[in-house]
Amino acid sequence: MAMTHYPQATKRTEIPSMGVNNCNAFLTDLVVSEDPDKTIVGGFFKIEKSDEPLVYTYTYHEMKIIVEGEMIISDETGQEVHARVGDVFHFPKGSVITFQSPSVGLGFFCGQRREGEG
Template structure:
């Protein structure tokens, strides 16, 4: 699977130049594409422009209009490649440099309102293990007759503790009950919900999942 370029990563890359050259295996998230259009960022893979106003890499015999001056692009490509590698290195490094065994007592856990939920939606969330102690995060979510559209730029496993948990992803609808386990792969656009009330235990990788949210 190619490396995902999130909106946060793209924003950092665009600080160097409004024309961003990606490695061939890179994959833009939907939010990154929207950001590129919003900020007028031109994104290329080699000679092919994948986001921008110009058309590059057309079929033989058709006139090509390069996104930038070819000499300028040639001079910048090596610097941009190094910048991309540096940023990806930061993104892909372990979330926790010194993981340690940790015991969290259930009686101390308090689920807080999730501030990123849409107005009027009763969604709660709390991390009990985070990047301060491990590379894998875990915690609890609650949904009270509510739903939460979300983009996951990380892997997640959910275990239903109580109630009915509904997950819509990639054209599929999963209706999970207490005792069921659901896996959601990185790069998924989902809708979490419950028609009643449910409580879910989740695990995410990497632990600093919030750093990859836009």
């Protein structure tokens, strides 16, 4: 099977709004595996400075790496990280995560879900 290459994906990929009121959060699924039993999705998540943070409850497992800018990421236990380029996160299924940014941040994610779910 041939690999798929997405050259300069962070520069070329349009990331639509998540449609959350007063929150500048954006998400796109870029690539989806074809395995129906263990589907994974990879794509981009972007958050800009907003009036309100994005509070997200994960219904699947996800990994995320910050590829541009910065985010402030916290969980329901009170743990908070000022995330910068190169930081990697694991969000277990069932976790409640809050995302915000003092400016703008872009992350690449890989989630154990089907395209468009979440």
